[in-house]
Amino acid sequence: MSLTARFSCLSDNDPDALSVEQARSFIRSQLTPVGTHERVALRSALGRVLASDVIAPFNVPAHDNSAMDGYALRHADLASGGETRLRVIGTALAGKVFAGSVGAGECVRIMTGALPPAGTDTVVIQELVRVDGDHLIIPAGQRAGQNIRLAGEDLASGRPALAAGRLIRPAELGLMASLGCAEVSVYRRLRVAFFSTGDELCSIGRPLADGEVYDSNRYTIFGMLTRLGCEVLDLGVVRDDSASLEAAFRDATAAADVVITSGGVSVGEADFVKPLMAKLGEVLFWKIAMKPGRPMAFGRIGGGERAAWLFGLPGNPVAVMAAFYQFVRDALYVLMGADPAPAVPLLPAVSSVAMRKAPGRTEFQRGIVSQVDGQSCVRPAGGQGSGVLRSMSEANCFIVLEHDRGQVAVGDLVQVQLFDGLV
Secondary structure (H helix, E strand, C coil), X not given: CCHHHHHHHCCCCCCCCECHHHHHHXXXXXXXXXXXXXXXXXXXXXXXXXXXXEECCCCECCCCEECCCEEEECHHHCCCCCCEEXXXXXXXXXXXXXXXXXXXXXXXXXXXXXXXXXXXXXXXXXXXXXXXXXXEEECCCCCCCCCEECCCCCECCCCEEECCXXXXXXXXXXXXHHCCCCEEEEECCCEEEEEEECCCEECCCCCCCCCCEECCHHHHHHHHHHHCCCEEEEEEEECCCHHHHHHXXXXXXXXXXXXXXXXXXXXCCXXXXXXXXXXXXXXXXXXXXXXXXXXXXXXXXXXXHHCEEEEEECCCHHHXXXXXXXXXXXXXXXXXXXXXXXXXXXXXXXXXXXXXXXXXXXXXXXXXXXXXXXXXXXXXXXXXXCCCHHHHHHCCEEEEECCCXXXXXXXXXXXXXXXXXXX
């Protein structure tokens, strides 16, 4: 079934009034991971996605060990009520096996990570006891087995330690290192080509002519893609003529898994862009009920092994970033093999100001969230026009005003999406 037919089969999907959630859901439903795997050194795996399960080759921890500095003893020696007095017969150190065993009425000083000496089954932390010469006085109330980490408690031998689809962060690096993994199988990096369209755009490094503006979109797109770990191919600024645009689309499709454009998807924009997208593939043109970023294109261009996913973003700088973070980011993670795609949660905050909002669209206002008297409060960051890129630089979150929401009063709870973790 064609992309258009699949989209048309979904109820309530009007391309002229598509909600943010409808667009997200449809995009995700069409995508599968790129599929190609490679093995890389562990330190090169940061930010990549696991292509196969990591199986624990042994128990972690490999042996029972003490979770705290304290004293190892036999729980059976402890009085049921009142204090217990035991003789200290030595010290157990991490990385060494304590010689001998512990008999009735005895205990051993033990360090964190050390193996409990033979005969012991409980560790009492050092802060709870009193030392009297070579004897130890232990208060009542100790549980059998306390403060001992059991072999395999963290990871059991032969069981998956990490599942395929996991994004590798610093914690995952450390976990795999603890299993002795020198290399790991990951999905290959996603290849993304991008370019801007428009005769008014000028690349940095040369003076502006009358009516020109410097192209900022390629730099924000470059930054967003690089932060996601993609291989990026910048095709520059493409002029508004059919031959140049067709060549750019064909070059991008031949080289990449995904093609991203900025500009040329709005009504009245760039006479050549939309017809060329349709000519070279199957592309849906949407008007999404959101602000900023209403116009957007999504589909496939090229054919066979040379097909690529296409995201046609708006031309205004803030609209480009909002559309990327709300649609493209998740899509790229799916194509990278991430399962599930790392989500950025919506968090509640109190609005410090009144905000105008009409029901019928989702708004992503740039905001500054801060702590005031222990409470998260948020306010808009400067001008909210879709061309005011400074507001994105000053902000630390999106204020997400839901589709059906109306006016926001001072003190109302709103949802915020923090840039930390998103960008």
